[in-house]
Amino acid sequence: MSGARRAGRRAGAPAAAPKPAPPGQRSSESAGELPGQSLGQQSGQRAGDQSGQPAGERPGQPAGQRGQDAGRPRPPRRRRPQRSGAQSADEGQSASAATNSGRRQQGEAEASGDATQPRRPAKRRRRRRGGGNRLPERTIVFVGPMAAGKTSLGRRVAKELGIPFVDSDVVFVRKHGAITDFFAAHGEPEFRRIEAEIIASELAEPGTRILALGGGAVLSESTRELLRRHPTILLMTTQEAVLRTANISRRPLLRDDPSAWGRILAERKPLYLEVADVTFRTDRAGKEQLTRRVVEWARAYARRERAAAQVAAVHAAAQPGGRGPAASEGTETVQAEADTSIPAKADTNHPGEPGANLPAEAETHGVGEDQD
Numbered sequence: 001m002s003g004a005r006r007a008g009r010r011a012g013a014p015a016a017a018p019k020p021a022p023p024g025q026r027s028s029e030s031a032g033e034l035p036g037q038s039l040g041q042q043s044g045q046r047a048g049d050q051s052g053q054p055a056g057e058r059p060g061q062p063a064g065q066r067g068q069d070a071g072r073p074r075p076p077r078r079r080r081p082q083r084s085g086a087q088s089a090d091e092g093q094s095a096s097a098a099t100n101s102g103r104r105q106q107g108e109a110e111a112s113g114d115a116t117q118p119r120r121p122a123k124r125r126r127r128r129r130g131g132g133n134r135l136p137e138r139t140i141v142f143v144g145p146m147a148a149g150k151t152s153l154g155r156r157v158a159k160e161l162g163i164p165f166v167d168s169d170v171v172f173v174r175k176h177g178a179i180t181d182f183f184a185a186h187g188e189p190e191f192r193r194i195e196a197e198i199i200a201s202e203l204a205e206p207g208t209r210i211l212a213l214g215g216g217a218v219l220s221e222s223t224r225e226l227l228r229r230h231p232t233i234l235l236m237t238t239q240e241a242v243l244r245t246a247n248i249s250r251r252p253l254l255r256d257d258p259s260a261w262g263r264i265l266a267e268r269k270p271l272y273l274e275v276a277d278v279t280f281r282t283d284r285a286g287k288e289q290l291t292r293r294v295v296e297w298a299r300a301y302a303r304r305e306r307a308a309a310q311v312a313a314v315h316a317a318a319q320p321g322g323r324g325p326a327a328s329e330g331t332e333t334v335q336a337e338a339d340t341s342i343p344a345k346a347d348t349n350h351p352g353e354p355g356a357n358l359p360a361e362a363e364t365h366g367v368g369e370d371q372d
C-alpha cells in the first residue's frame, strides 16, 4: 500500500488532520493480526448474503455539504457552560429555533415600525446556526460484528444527514462478485488484501460520508491505522439479539452454528475497541432513536474537531513569527471550549450476557488521545 494511502489520502487530496483529542483513555496498544484465523471458512459461508445487497449508494453531494472551512482558523469564542455531547446537539436545535423566533420577532417589529425591539447582528446569528449543524470533515465509519446493524443504521444516519452512504462489502461484490465464491476461489488472505485496499480508497475520498465496513475489516492493521484519523462508531449487540432479529436463513454460519457469532466477537473485540471512538448498543434502542443519537454524536464530534483546529491555529500563531499576545489569550478560551463538549462516559455493561463487558451504549472512548 502506498504511503499516501497509509496516510489516509490520495495524491492531491488534502491530508486528514488527526482526530480531536479530548481527555480519556484509549488503548495505545496495537493488537496484531489475529493469528490462525479460521474465519475464512466462516466468513465465506456467511458471505452468501452479501451478494444480494444493492449496489453502493452514492447519492450526489448534497447542496448543503458541510464543513468546507473547518480546518480554517476562526476567532476564539467565549467559554460556554459545561455540557454533554448529546445535550449540545439538543441545544443546537433550540438555539436554531430561538434564532428563527428572534428573526420572526425582528421582521414583525420592522413591519409594525416598532423600533424598540432589540436587534442582533445578522452575521453572528448565521454563524451560530451553521456551527450547530456542521459535520466532521471526513468519512464517518461504522464497524462491528456481523448483523450488529452497520448497514441499516449507517444508511439511516446518512439519509438523515444528507450525505452519501457506502458499504465496503457492497463495493467488493460489485468489483469481484459474491464474497462466498471469492473466498472459495482465492482464500481469505486475498479477500482481506482487497478489502483493505477498497477501504483505503473509500477513506481517501474527500468530504463527509458514511462508510460501513465488513465485520472482519478490523483484522487488517493498515485499516486500523487509517481509522485512527476517522470518526469511528462501533455498533455492538448480543448473540441473542442477532439470532432474534437477523435473517438467519441468509446467514448460513449462524443457521448452522449460532454460537459462532459470540466466538468471533470474542476474538475481534479488542480490535473493535482499538478503533472505536464511541460505541452504540443496537440491541437496546430502536433504529429511529439510535439514528438520532448517532447524528447528535457526529455533530458533537464536529464541534470538538473545530475547537481542536482552533487550538492548533492559535498555538501556531503564538510561535515565533506568529501573532503574539492576542494568540495566547485565545488559547485559553478555545481550549476551554474544546474541553466542554466531550460526551460523558457511561457504563451499562451486562455481565453474563453473550458479549458481556461490551462497552455501554454511547460510551465515548478517548477520541484520538494517542494521535501522533
Ligand SMILES: Nc1ncnc2c1ncn2[C@@H]1O[C@H](COP(=O)(O)OP(=O)(O)OP(=O)(O)O)[C@@H](O)[C@H]1O
Pocket (backbone or CB within 6 Å): 144, 145, 146, 147, 148, 149, 150, 151, 152, 153, 169, 212, 214, 215, 245, 246, 247, 282, 283, 285, 286, 287, 290
Ligand atoms: N437498533 C437497530 N439498529 C440497526 N439494525 C437493527 C436494530 N435492531 C434490529 N436491527 C436489525 O438487525 C439486522 C442486521 O442489520 P444489518 O444488516 O444492518 O447488520 P450489519 O452489521 O450490516 O450486518 P453484516 O455484518 O452482515 O453486514 C437487520 O435485520 C436490522 O433490521
Ligand SMILES: O=C(O)C1=C[C@@H](O)[C@@H](O)[C@H](O)C1
Pocket (backbone or CB within 6 Å): 039, 043, 044, 046, 047, 050, 146, 169, 179, 213, 214, 215, 216, 217
Ligand atoms: O466477519 C467477517 O469476516 C466478514 C463479514 C462480512 O461483512 C464480509 O466482509 C465477509 O463475509 C467477512
Ligand SMILES: [Mg+2]
Pocket (backbone or CB within 6 Å): 150, 151, 152, 167, 212
Ligand atoms: Mg452490512
